[in-house]
Amino acid sequence: MDSLLGEPWALSPSVALRPEPFGALAYHFGNRKLTFLKRKELVEVVKNLESAPDVRTALQAAGIPPSQHDAYATALRGLAATDMIRPRAAADEKQVGA
């Protein structure tokens, strides 16, 4: 099981999501990468990340059955590779310290 599922993540602050009929287009203003989220469920998950304590909770909130969690974890790792999403730990610590 992917360790990511138990971690807090979020959409990168420089990424915008543009809704499309099949899902969404994600654009990173920093590195100018363009990525397509091909399923509406994945868009829902990515939007849920910020407010969920961990990725698994975000998946559950989007109604993704546990049997698909690993597959979604792989997709999220792909998005993390181009900084579309990033771990939230650093930001949380800052908030705690402030």
Place this chain on the structure above:
Amino acid sequence: MTLAPERPSRTEPALAARPQGGSLVQQFEYGLDAPICLTWELTYACNLECAHCLSSSGRRDPRELNTEQCKAVIDELQRMQVFYVNIGGGEPTIRPDFWEILEYAVDHEVGVKFSTNGVRITPERARFLASTDYVDVQISLDGATAEVNDYVRGPGSYDTALRALQNLQDAGFADAKISVVCTRENIGQLDEFKALADRFGATLRLTRLRPSGRGADVWDELHPLPEQQRELYDWLMANGEDVLTGDSFFHLAAFGESLPGLNLCGAGRVVCLIDPIGDVYACPFAIHDNFLAGNLLADGGFQKVWQTSKLFTELRSPQTGGACSSCAFFDSCRGGCMAAKFFTGLPLDGPDPECVQGYGESALAAARTIPAPSQDHSKANPTRNQPVMLQLLSRPPAAPSGPPVSTCAEHPLAGFDPDESSPSAVDPTSHAGCACGKADGTGCC
């Protein structure tokens, strides 16, 4: 003969038929809510008169969008989340408000890549560009040597482009693009282009010569020969990772392996063109009434034209392969480029004129009518920047008897050959020059 972009007639709107799942390319065929990337020609005015200009540019159109209208377009693009535009022309930098429009776009989350021949990329402008981080610059260069480049782009244009690249490099602008239209004359220079790009810390971008605009006049003589297509394909397969192509060579996919990119005609589905007066066309290579979707001033804004125009809805409906559907390579090339077919007078549901399986040549050999251009902003009179393509614009061979006749010979019997039935050997459309030797034809004698 079918010239209009006709499709099998459909009664339901295309978007209703969108399949669930499937590949991204399949989804793209049904169109997006907003273009991925949009070309915006800011002006038809140009300091050059390139022989193959896609938009037949030269003179400014008096109806050109003004600064405020351009800003309103940017506001709408921001609302639609079009994250970047390719700005071109004409020569966009000769608009006095070009830099203002550029800054406005960047400040409104619309990144800009602009194409220029380099004429206004001074050291000062280069420093400004280096200080922005949401602007890409693309310098057009159609020969790795002045001889090859200036032949189609006009005298001095090679030096102008290289000076601009030097200014950008000196200012610390990283990763400019060198944009090359691949022709019969320059296919043999691909390695030299790459070396040139490396020298300036730039990225090479290769695109296809389209028979659009003035390109229709020179396509027969400039489009790559069949063996050169193979050479280009092999070069791209070997170097493609570091080279941009604007997805323009998907017709070469029928050689075997697909090239990197979408390999899809994006016209009206993921790309389109806004012209200087706000007309919206299906793609940058199809500035013709048949591919005009609407006008963003007259038809309620760009979003409305993009999402609801009849033409774009048709382009997003499933297309049949026509004569190509029985070809084993149809799935890889998808019949090639719509604009290339249209402007060479070929049916849109048949092979591309440069079909690498050879079907284009037979199609070109059959009866066809090249469509008349629906607009032309070429300069009315040639200037000193006009390329002198002697091979292309020379007079028809003179009759074996008699001396050559110039277009401005005033003798009442000039060009008259009593043995010929044709009234005159003078071609009224030619302005290649004059026997006086001052080849620019402007008041030379």
